[in-house]
Amino acid sequence: MAMVMPLFLIFLLHITSATSPDLRPGFYSKTCPQSEIIVRDVMKKALAREARSVASVMRLQFHDCFVNGCDGSVLLDDTPTMLGEKLSLSNINSLRSFEVVDQVKEALEKACPGVVSCADIIIMASRDAVALTGGPDWEVRLGRLDSLSASQEDSDDIMPSPRANASYLIDLFQKFNLTVKDLVALSGSHSIGQGRCFSIMFRLYNQSGTGRPDPAIDPTYREELNRLCPLDVDQNVTGNLDSTPVVFDNQYFKDLVAGRGFLNSDQTLFTFPQTREFVRLFSKHQNEFFKAFAEGMVKMGDLQSGRPGEVRTNCRVVNARPVHLLLEYPDKMENNVEYM
Ligand code: HEM
């Protein structure tokens, strides 16, 4: 027992040092100088293979960072003892292109094994998705650790529904210290990618239980959406989130001004006075949008849980950790304490 106590303390200290690392540009400049080039290269190939895939990867930053910080938790597969985030309400049948993250990880593990976290991969790859599709490019802060678990319940509680209105979204983003301007700019991520009929059926046919469509939808656009998503449609059918879905530009905001937003959560940004002026601004000035978007992504990327972490070797599973073994055989702990 006298043996166990001091070792347990070492264990705690180690965890503390692995908590809340300071994020900074160039974090891997010594340990993996090619990391950012490698990520961008894999993303370029993904874009060439399937344009939508880079949008799908970029979405992962939002779904990762809002749920207990940017810690790669969204990438973890379920296990017999852990319900992860992949099957949460917002993510099931919806988040995709995890294989692109796997490809990035594989390339990085080849170049610099065990160095670059999956959480940082999401941050770099999201930036690259935007830069490669015509949007702004920016410097990312790196040095995140990967979580040791994931929580379906937390994802269910936090991630917003496509039905959300602007006032709900303002409050939600405020909880993450993100401003109204950040909310509107970050929603501009929907300048690329697609959504399912599942996400808009209610607004086409029964907005707020009225039995009527959302009155904010432009009538011509509503006809288009009705053709895409008739009442008996396979709700996995997808439509474009804006009218230029493989180009990152401010067309999304022009579409909102014209009543041609795909999701209720998009169109509501023009309906509500608190957000409308930012939609107008970004619809007129693409440079203002790009600047606010990059700032919002960096702020969102700074969200951290402060929990202990690691650098996963496979983004889908936590590293094998001989914890149980160590607790049963404390005399072996000293040798293995680096694992913690
Ligand atoms: C403001 C609140 C937001 C809501 C309510 C929301 C909701 C949604 C929904 C419902 C979809 C379509 C999912 C489907 O039908 O399967 C979607 C797609 C997407 N979202 Fe968001 N989102 C929000 C903010 C964001 C943010 C902040 C980002 C990234 C910075 C983002 C990036 C994306 C992307 C890129 C897609 C297309 C993905 C693809 O094509 O696979 N979203 N979002």
Ligand SMILES: *[C@@H]1O[C@H](CO)[C@@H](O)[C@H](O)[C@H]1NC(C)=O
């Ligand atoms: C916005 O949505 C919230 C939550 O669903 C609801 O309680 C609120 O009444 C809505 N606000 C307006 C002004 O429609």
Ligand SMILES: *[C@@H]1O[C@H](CO)[C@@H](O)[C@H](O)[C@H]1NC(C)=O
């Ligand atoms: C928001 O900012 C406050 C004050 O700086 C800080 O205490 C809080 O932890 C921040 N919240 C998040 C989610 O980062």
Ligand SMILES: *[C@@H]1O[C@H](CO)[C@@H](O)[C@H](O)[C@H]1NC(C)=O
């Ligand atoms: C519309 O929604 C309301 C409230 O959710 C529900 O009671 C009603 O049955 C729905 N109508 C149709 C046609 O689905």
Ligand SMILES: *[C@@H]1O[C@H](CO)[C@@H](O)[C@H](O)[C@H]1NC(C)=O
């Ligand atoms: C979408 O497809 C999945 C299988 O890929 C299926 O389980 C699910 O029920 C479908 N969702 C809808 C809304 O039709």
